[in-house]
Amino acid sequence: MYFCLNYYYRMTHSEENYLKAIFHLNKGGAKAVSTNALAGQMKTKPSSVTDMIRRLAEKGVVHYKKYQGVSLTEKGSRLALSVIRKHRLWEVFLVEKLSFSWDEVHEVAEQLEHIKSEQLIDRLDKLLGFPKFDPHGDPIPAKDGSLPSGDKQLLSNMPLHSRGICVGVKDSSSAFLKFLDKNRIALGYRIELMEKEEFDSSVRVLVEGEPIHLSHQIASNLYVKKI
Amino acid sequence: MYFCLNYYYRMTHSEENYLKAIFHLNKGGAKAVSTNALAGQMKTKPSSVTDMIRRLAEKGVVHYKKYQGVSLTEKGSRLALSVIRKHRLWEVFLVEKLSFSWDEVHEVAEQLEHIKSEQLIDRLDKLLGFPKFDPHGDPIPAKDGSLPSGDKQLLSNMPLHSRGICVGVKDSSSAFLKFLDKNRIALGYRIELMEKEEFDSSVRVLVEGEPIHLSHQIASNLYVKKI
DNA sequence: ATATAAATTTAGACAAATCTAAAAATATGT
């Protein structure tokens, strides 16, 4: 078991959830994650976060100085990516093999991501045909931690009259996903930006040729890849 | 969530493992399970078992009187069967869909059995074609807790010259399962009892027509269904 | 029946993960 990452850095479910949260909060921004932000994300109290951060620092998976926030070490980053990889692969499994809809998978994947077995996840990956993106368009980290880039952008940031393919969602709440289902918008669909309304930043688009009017809130949560 | 069994009796992983252990130790014998027996099965100390038993009694899932051992209540029995159902369905999944061999599945199923989602397990059941037995020949409880009976018996108990189908193993240790693989004995194979050796209770059999000599230890861990 | 052995429970301790309430450090506004 010499080669197995998880052998030396065996984390509890809770620790893994914290690593994931730190990863997501730190993505983009270069500065450390604040205790309060982490407490918000984890739906727990700042004092609990402080306790946990100290344990994680002990284990060498985060950088931490009192009052200065927290960030992942190399190890921590690798572990976080490994959990995210499992989460997203299980989401694909639930949708592709068990006919879950994309708004139902998160809670179950949240549990499944903690199952410890390299062999299991490798074979699941194979069963699913080595997918690169999860049902919400989020990239699935490879075994080595590398992320496929999709060079996508938010629909709200697209230039007028440009065309693209719908490739992901920023918000993956059940409410938003159900809205998209109801309005026949799905990943892979062609989308063309016809008109932008100055006043409320809403947009008129063609989705697979069908015209539809979308609020700024919708347009700023939908990722599009230009073509 | 009114109808959901697990909503009212939400157990921790450890509690579920204890319920399963009590179920297995009590199967057959009508008398209560002793603290020491349970400690042996759970690989923990008798004092820890006493603590846990008291929590389980609090929750109404076991009958318990000091010094008198423990047994499952109706609720406890339903919960244990639900965990066993999940364990065995996941084992089938690992073998059928992910090409695990039957000696590799136990450890992973031991984790997967604790995933909480009725929908998940129902759909997994469907994906697998509603199997009745797991890779070791053990019956998979139905949703209502009923167990398909296989009216099987140990090879060592079969009368001379009788024939049957190999349907299960009593010992499902990796060592035993690998021995069977190596000697080309698998579930579903025809087996005929040719000769019993008085001295050491070993047997000579035909497995799919091929003669082989098996020790008593082997014969008393292999289940056969008469034909 | 009584001594001894075995099984079981109690007492007291610990680590993990959380909480509330209070204290300390940092940031902000005039």
Place this chain on the structure above:
DNA sequence: ACATATTTTTAGATTTGTCTAAATTTATAT
């Protein structure tokens, strides 16, 4: 610069699940 607000940490408690060591109960054997 200084008062106030916000953020973060500490102190102390709780729950779960485990442990060791000691006490107690039940079983067994002469």
